[in-house]
Amino acid sequence: MRVALIPLAIGTLTTWLLAGPFSTLIHTTFAPFLAHAAEEQSHGIAPALTTLEMVAEVVTAPATLIALAVIALGLAAWWWRNKLTAVSNGLRWLGNIAAGSFGFEAVNSAVVRATQNVANALRATQTGYLNWNIVGIVGGLILVLAVVAMGAAR
DSSP states (O other): OHHHHHHHHHHHHHHHGGHHHHHHHHHHHHGGGGSSSHHHHHOOOOOOOOOHHHHHHHHHHHHHHHHHHHHHHHHHHHHHTTTHHHHHHHTHHHHHHHHGGHHHHHHHHHHHHHHHHHHHHGGGGSSOHHHHHHHHHHHHHHHHHHHHHHHOOO
16 A cells, blocks of 8 residues: 555645646647637636746635644644643533534434334335336336326327
């Protein structure tokens, strides 16, 4: 598994270098089909960016800044984890609720039980004979086609 992960890791670490050349390739490929820059803007085609410009655009995006802030808060909380034990103890109730999956597991279990009960109740309608099942399917198909034909005749 490690051998397979090595080329993936190398590709992950180096493919960002292709962002600028790829942007230029896309721009030069589609630019001849458009008359001028105003038409490019109306079609949503941005001018070609270099790799450095693209990195700067991604790093300064609000979503990136929010993600970096959340990561910084997580690292700070881990760094000062001994000083934050009072906060941790105060939020223990929330941890217990989260450990119980916020009650979603109870809802999921109820849905599963209801589905199993309905399936067991419908099991009596299953004859086990393939010929009768096919007759039922064909009969249902004929009924649906008859209803569609009657609706189309109106």
